[in-house]
Amino acid sequence: MTRLDNFLAYAESHRLALSCAAAVLIVAIAWIDWAVPNTSLGFLYLIPILLSAAGLRWHQILTMAVVCGWLREAADPLQGGAADQSAFVMNPTHWVAGSYPRLFVAASGFATTGFFVRELNRRRTLLAEHLEERGQQIRLRRESELQVRTLIETSPLAILTLNHAGRVALANESARQVLGFDAGPLQGEDVTPYLPILSRMLHSPHSGGNIRTSVECRGQRRNGDVFLAHVWLSTYRTSEGPALAAVVWDASENLRDREGAGLDSMMATSRVLIGAMSHEIRNLASAAGTAYALLAEQAPVGQQEQYLALGSLIQGLEKIASTGLRMASNREAVLADLGTVLDETRIVIEPAILEAGITATWEVSAGLPLVQADHHALLQAFINLARNSLRALEDRPRKEMHITASLERDLVVVRFRDTGPGVAHPEELFQPFQPGAHSAGLGLYITRAILRSHGGGLRYEPLETGSCFAVELWPADNVAPG
Numbered sequence: 001m002t003r004l005d006n007f008l009a010y011a012e013s014h015r016l017a018l019s020c021a022a023a024v025l026i027v028a029i030a031w032i033d034w035a036v037p038n039t040s041l042g043f044l045y046l047i048p049i050l051l052s053a054a055g056l057r058w059h060q061i062l063t064m065a066v067v068c069g070w071l072r073e074a075a076d077p078l079q080g081g082a083a084d085q086s087a088f089v090m091n092p093t094h095w096v097a098g099s100y101p102r103l104f105v106a107a108s109g110f111a112t113t114g115f116f117v118r119e120l121n122r123r124r125t126l127l128a129e130h131l132e133e134r135g136q137q138i139r140l141r142r143e144s145e146l147q148v149r150t151l152i153e154t155s156p157l158a159i160l161t162l163n164h165a166g167r168v169a170l171a172n173e174s175a176r177q178v179l180g181f182d183a184g185p186l187q188g189e190d191v192t193p194y195l196p197i198l199s200r201m202l203h204s205p206h207s208g209g210n211i212r213t214s215v216e217c218r219g220q221r222r223n224g225d226v227f228l229a230h231v232w233l234s235t236y237r238t239s240e241g242p243a244l245a246a247v248v249w250d251a252s253e254n255l256r257d258r259e260g261a262g263l264d265s266m267m268a269t270s271r272v273l274i275g276a277m278s279h280e281i282r283n284l285a286s287a288a289g290t291a292y293a294l295l296a297e298q299a300p301v302g303q304q305e306q307y308l309a310l311g312s313l314i315q316g317l318e319k320i321a322s323t324g325l326r327m328a329s330n331r332e333a334v335l336a337d338l339g340t341v342l343d344e345t346r347i348v349i350e351p352a353i354l355e356a357g358i359t360a361t362w363e364v365s366a367g368l369p370l371v372q373a374d375h376h377a378l379l380q381a382f383i384n385l386a387r388n389s390l391r392a393l394e395d396r397p398r399k400e401m402h403i404t405a406s407l408e409r410d411l412v413v414v415r416f417r418d419t420g421p422g423v424a425h426p427e428e429l430f431q432p433f434q435p436g437a438h439s440a441g442l443g444l445y446i447t448r449a450i451l452r453s454h455g456g457g458l459r460y461e462p463l464e465t466g467s468c469f470a471v472e473l474w475p476a477d478n479v480a481p482g
Contacts, residue, residue, distance in 0.1 A: 021052070033071070179221055362403050
């Protein structure tokens with residue numbers, strides 16, 4: 001900032017001090033003009049006007065111009081005549097002829113000078129502010145560009161843009177690694193051999209309409225390796241034609257993890273189902289074995305071989321059931337974060353809740369411990385219970401769901417309440433293959449079997465209106481029975 005800028009800033013904020021200084025200068029000039037009678041020094045009044053115009057308002061400048069013009073005319077040598085040229089005629093009525101036109105010309109000149117200086121200084125201030133703002137915008141733009149460039153270059157996701165010819169215009173380090181260009185530049189390369197979906201979207205008839213979408217497609221690296229690509233892309237217009245920006249994620253590892261987790265979850269559910277069915281078979285076999293023992297004692301001599309065959313069949317069923325129970329009991333001790341499982345349940349089920357117009361409340365107590373359960377199996381159990389509530393609320397005038405989780409005595413209890421019609425026959429709830437049940441009638445049966453396989457349980461709590469299913473889980477620091 002220059003000295004002139006400092007003075008202008010001072011004049012703008014200290015108008016009273018500036019007016020006082022101008023008044024002192026005017027008095028000093030008037031005294032000098034009176035002390036030197038033979039010379040007109042009226043031009044000196046321009047000095048206070050030039051100095052003070054930067055900080056005064058237009059009416060203050062006009063007042064100062066009139067005062068300076070009046071003092072100049074009052075000290076003019078013509079006013080005193082030939083006898084006394086040192087006279088200072090303050091009364092305008094005693095002025096000689098032609099004084100008023102001279103006063104008007106002098107005041108107009110002083111005022112015009114002040115207005116010109118004031119406007120010039122105002123324009124200079126505006127220009128300085130504009131330049132400062134422009135410089136600030138340039139600095140902000142450079143900082144933003146640096147941040148965006150840093151974000152793109154350091155992003156773990158591959159980011160690239162294509163020009164109208166389908167060639168790479170910009171690519172970050174992750175894009176070069178994903179497409180296998182560690183040793184060479186990617187700019188200018190045709191993207192078709194590596195991500196053909198991008199070329200098709202770029203040259204699509206709708207590409208000029210600013211497409212924004214995500215796709216899952218096949219990708220290929222420079223060395224020929226194939227990978228699964230998740231691509232988020234958008235098209236935009238340039239002066240040369242349509243262009244495309246894409247964010248690419250190599251989802252191959254995620255696919256392997258997802259399929260592995262899906263297989264593990266399926267095997268775990270299968271073991272649970274085998275164990276539950278084996279338990280039912282063992283109960284039936286035990287009952288049949290008891291009946292067989294009573295009948296075998298009373299069997300006629302000619303039918304003993306038939307009873308022996310029946311006994312062998314019952315023993316075989318018992319062995320199959322025992323084998324299934326042993327297989328189901330061979331489970332590893334696993335722990336799950338109940339809060340995370342409930343959050344994932346909410347993410348999965350919430351779109352259907354909103355679409356059905358259901359009011360759902362989630363109350364999860366703070367500080368819940370880890371529970372003894374498999375994360376994916378517990379998630380499946382919660383989703384199944386939530387979907388049961390959704391089906392129960394389809395045609396209800398009052399659609400409300402209430403999910404709570406809290407620590408009760410030695411167990412963590414999660415309740416799924418709804419305002420549905422309730423359950424007519426609670427004693428038949430957990431029986432498999434019920435007539436009229438949704439799907440195969442195995443939902444609640446498998447859900448309870450999953451929870452029991454980890455020492456927990458599922459029970460139905462009757463309500464006056466609606467229904468409530470309570471999931472019981474053992475905390476990690478307690479030992480589940482069995």
